[in-house]
Amino acid sequence: TQLLEQSPQFLSIQEGENLTVYCNSSSVFSSLQWYRQEPGEGPVLLVTVVTGGEVKKLKRLTFQFGDARKDSSLHITAAQPGDTGLYLCAGVETSGSRLTFGEGTQLTVNP
């Protein structure tokens, strides 16, 4: 079973600060997805990264896939209270269809 480790598990920052969330594995994934989840709701897909070294930007969010496709990061610039939520990374197994999720990073942005 491929495992994904996310860090930090909890993050509480002030509005306007920058932050980075990390997602690491010892295994190679064919692609990796980042989701954001609000309490009582299902995860919402933010981005999919496929190619090693790939960088994708979504407004103030920057996603990077490691060169070896084993790790990924999410950087948020000038965080806003609306960014508060649980951020989940999920890898697609190389030989299957299931998503393997990290434990998530609970982000709180205080006004």
Place this chain on the structure above:
Amino acid sequence: DTGVSQDPRHKITKRGQNVTFRCDPISEHNRLYWYRQTLGQGPEFLTYFQNEAQLEKSRLLSDRFSAERPKGSFSTLEIQRTEQGDSAMYLCASRRRSGSYNEQFFGPGTRLTVL
């Protein structure tokens, strides 16, 4: 654009009772997945269907759990003789037929509480 829907959103039951959840995927998606999420954890894979065929089951899916997708559209997940450890959020996701890098779109989930 109709997303993935799940019913009910919340279910409270007593230990030993049977419960059934329903998932309606996005209409053009042929793959459907079930995950379970406990508090403070990421979702864990349970099973998935391609059309009506159940192609993979996790070892988390004990013999008290059964899932069906009889006509390749909606799916049901049944838990028999519920236990307190079954309390969790049950999430359904669907995926397009091809060319999507396994991008899965989730429903709002069914929150199960076993008393």
